[in-house]
Amino acid sequence: MTEYKIALLGFGGVNRALAQLIADKNSRWADELGFKLKIVGVSDLFLGSVINKDGLDAHELAAVPAAKGSLKALRGGSDEPANESVIRFAGADIVAEATFTNPVDGEPATTFCRWALEKGISVVTTNKGPVALHAQSLKALAESTGARFEFEGSVMSGTPVIRLAKESLAGSEIIGFKGILNGTSNFVLSSMETGLDFSSAVAKAQALGYAEADPTADVEGHDVRLKVVILANELLGAKLKPSDVLCKGISEITAEDITEATKANARWKLIGSAEKLSDGSISASVSPQLLPSTDALAGVSGATNAITFNTAILGPVTVVGAGAGRFETAFALLADIVSIHKHNTQSGK
Amino acid sequence: MTEYKIALLGFGGVNRALAQLIADKNSRWADELGFKLKIVGVSDLFLGSVINKDGLDAHELAAVPAAKGSLKALRGGSDEPANESVIRFAGADIVAEATFTNPVDGEPATTFCRWALEKGISVVTTNKGPVALHAQSLKALAESTGARFEFEGSVMSGTPVIRLAKESLAGSEIIGFKGILNGTSNFVLSSMETGLDFSSAVAKAQALGYAEADPTADVEGHDVRLKVVILANELLGAKLKPSDVLCKGISEITAEDITEATKANARWKLIGSAEKLSDGSISASVSPQLLPSTDALAGVSGATNAITFNTAILGPVTVVGAGAGRFETAFALLADIVSIHKHNTQSGK
Numbered sequence: 137m138t139e140y141k142i143a144l145l146g147f148g149g150v151n152r153a154l155a156q157l158i159a160d161k162n163s164r165w166a167d168e169l170g171f172k173l174k175i176v177g178v179s180d181l182f183l184g185s186v187i188n189k190d191g192l193d194a195h196e197l198a199a200v201p202a203a204k205g206s207l208k209a210l211r212g213g214s215d216e217p218a219n220e221s222v223i224r225f226a227g228a229d230i231v232a233e234a235t236f237t238n239p240v241d242g243e244p245a246t247t248f249c250r251w252a253l254e255k256g257i258s259v260v261t262t263n264k265g266p267v268a269l270h271a272q273s274l275k276a277l278a279e280s281t282g283a284r285f286e287f288e289g290s291v292m293s294g295t296p297v298i299r300l301a302k303e304s305l306a307g308s309e310i311i312g313f314k315g316i317l318n319g320t321s322n323f324v325l326s327s328m329e330t331g332l333d334f335s336s337a338v339a340k341a342q343a344l345g346y347a348e349a350d351p352t353a354d355v356e357g358h359d360v361r362l363k364v365v366i367l368a369n370e371l372l373g374a375k376l377k378p379s380d381v382l383c384k385g386i387s388e389i390t391a392e393d394i395t396e397a398t399k400a401n402a403r404w405k406l407i408g409s410a411e412k413l414s415d416g417s418i419s420a421s422v423s424p425q426l427l428p429s430t431d432a433l434a435g436v437s438g439a440t441n442a443i444t445f446n447t448a449i450l451g452p453v454t455v456v457g458a459g460a461g462r463f464e465t466a467f468a469l470l471a472d473i474v475s476i477h478k479h480n481t482q483s484g485k
Numbered sequence: 486m487t488e489y490k491i492a493l494l495g496f497g498g499v500n501r502a503l504a505q506l507i508a509d510k511n512s513r514w515a516d517e518l519g520f521k522l523k524i525v526g527v528s529d530l531f532l533g534s535v536i537n538k539d540g541l542d543a544h545e546l547a548a549v550p551a552a553k554g555s556l557k558a559l560r561g562g563s564d565e566p567a568n569e570s571v572i573r574f575a576g577a578d579i580v581a582e583a584t585f586t587n588p589v590d591g592e593p594a595t596t597f598c599r600w601a602l603e604k605g606i607s608v609v610t611t612n613k614g615p616v617a618l619h620a621q622s623l624k625a626l627a628e629s630t631g632a633r634f635e636f637e638g639s640v641m642s643g644t645p646v647i648r649l650a651k652e653s654l655a656g657s658e659i660i661g662f663k664g665i666l667n668g669t670s671n672f673v674l675s676s677m678e679t680g681l682d683f684s685s686a687v688a689k690a691q692a693l694g695y696a697e698a699d700p701t702a703d704v705e706g707h708d709v710r711l712k713v714v715i716l717a718n719e720l721l722g723a724k725l726k727p728s729d730v731l732c733k734g735i736s737e738i739t740a741e742d743i744t745e746a747t748k749a750n751a752r753w754k755l756i757g758s759a760e761k762l763s764d765g766s767i768s769a770s771v772s773p774q775l776l777p778s779t780d781a782l783a784g785v786s787g788a789t790n791a792i793t794f795n796t797a798i799l800g801p802v803t804v805v806g807a808g809a810g811r812f813e814t815a816f817a818l819l820a821d822i823v824s825i826h827k828h829n830t831q832s833g834k
Contacts, residue, residue: 451806
């Protein structure tokens with residue numbers, strides 16, 4: 137039985153959910169997926185860090201209180217983060233990186249990814265920063281050391297859109313995509329259809345935990361812009377930086393706009409899209425669009441996400457699924473590990 | 486450069502579209518997918534057969550007239566079908582099986598599949614008959630000779646639902662699915678929403694080429710039943726025969742039913758579904774269901790197909806895409822070959 141030793145960077149909702157899944161499902165995975173996971177280190181800016189090369193108790197980890205320095209209470213624990221030690225010296229085969237997204241330079245997550253990949257340790261991440269800003273160099277680094285760099289969870293949480301496009305749609309000639317890639321803004325637009333104005337809809341999203349205290353990144357399209365960059369670069373061979381993508385959010389959509397749309401049997405959606413033009417260049421944008429009810433994305437309500445891939449041979453293929461959620465996003469990390477395992481197995485590693 | 490020699494069984498719309506794709510895309514595939522395809526044999530009940538171990542001209546093949554015995558005009562051609570020779574003696578690495586679906590015993594397609602697999606020749610098929618009725622024994626036979634048996638095109642044409650579920654959703658714990666899996670019946674229901682009664686809607690579908698002269702298999706759910714059997718057996722570990730699946734079609738849906746549904750902001754859809762029950766058994770059925778407009782499948786209109794997989798970890802994941810079409814279905818054969826190639830490459834074959 138293959139056992140992968142993993143180190144968790146960032147121990148917020150996502151990696152805590154992964155620890156919970158490991159606690160609950162490890163035996164099942166041994167049967168169904170052909171491997172088990174053993175957590176050998178955890179580091180978190182707020183909670184501290186812990187290393188145990190023999191393996192930490194996943195149940196115990198998942199139940200650690202969300203209090204400053206709380207990892208210190210575990211054997212081998214400290215109330216200080218120790219990212220470098222956890223990455224370099226815990227003996228991990230795979231680092232699960234789920235620290236905060238820095239949309240400016242992707243740090244410190246990008247450095248964490250480099251430390252791991254340099255040592256030939258594979259990285260699975262849900263963090264848009266390193267992927268949107270540095271995917272090419274991180275992939276090249278992984279290639280050079282025989283490690284893997286996987287990031288399914290950076291777009292639409294665990295809904296497997298990147299893997300679907302790259303693997304199952306290989307040969308279909310993807311010429312573009314358009315998607316509802318931010319649950320908060322879609323929830324706000326859906327709420328406005330029940331009669332709320334923009335501010336009240338944002339307040340409702342905040343009250344329900346869908347929007348942060350500062351909702352700018354969600355409602356102004358900045359979050360979607362990073363996802364468009366990730367998808368365009370990975371699937372269309374673009375070399376976009378976030379600043380290359382025109383970006384307009386939903387904050388100027390009025391209650392009246394929504395009423396008019398409903399009358400016309402249409403819906404306003406914040407759409408992130410990119411397409412390959414005939415000269416080979418890539419056009420990408422984020423903007424509110426009025427979709428007719430016949431559009432496959434028009435029926436996607438609330439915090440759900442969806443994306444339509446336009447292909448030359450197969451026509452449009454749309455995937456609708458979770459775009460957020462602790463366990464849903466943790467599943468992306470598992471799916472990335474499944475992919476690494478499949479690669480290892482088939483290449484006889 | 487890897488080159489796969491393929492034999493085409495049945496030269497109706499699907500394999501003819503595959504020949505056209507090979508004619509147009511072979512160089513592109515060499516670059517993007519890492520292989521080329523060479524057609525070494527074709528057999529068709531109506532058109533006859535042709536074998537050329539050095540490779541047939543795909544352009545010429547794609548342009549063969551749809552007239553009885555027309556393959557005779559090609560070098561090495563005959564006006565008689567020669568399935569067994571084409572399978573056994575043309576030197577094919579892969580057989581692309583796209584003959585007619587026989588829902589009773591899957592013949593003669595199943596025999597064609599066996600002939601190939603026995604010799605270690607892989608089979609890619611779009612034919613529901615052999616898959617719904619004999620998938621387990623054909624997969625076992627393939628396993629025993631080191632061949633592959635792939636059938637993405639048996640459900641939702643080239644829309645990669647089987648591969649998505651088996652590969653990208655591995656570990657998500659699929660507990661069931663429900664789908665709109667027949668374009669003709671969905672087109673009929675959509676047409677009834679414009680005011681037609683059932684008979685007129687069927688006539689319209691026939692006039693547009695969506696429905697056959699005898700529409701029974703489509704509107705009574707028999708086609709969907711085979712697809713439910715394929716998906717339940719492959720994805721949920723069921724061992725269903727078609728007769729195990731309760732099946733009710735849409736022929737009793739009246740114009741009045743449709744009007745009532747519209748008033749209630751709901752839509753009638755012919756749903757094929759299966760789920761794993763808590764005792765481990767599988768419940769599967771085909772029946773018209775009234776979906777509220779909030780259901781991800783409710784917005785799927787016309788000849789489009791869609792399926793929602795319910796997963797324990799990731800929640801629902803819905804895929805919407807083509808369910809028919811010559812090129813869309815031929816893409817499934819290509820995708821199956823991509824999968825075979827990936828397996829061969831990674832296992833060092």
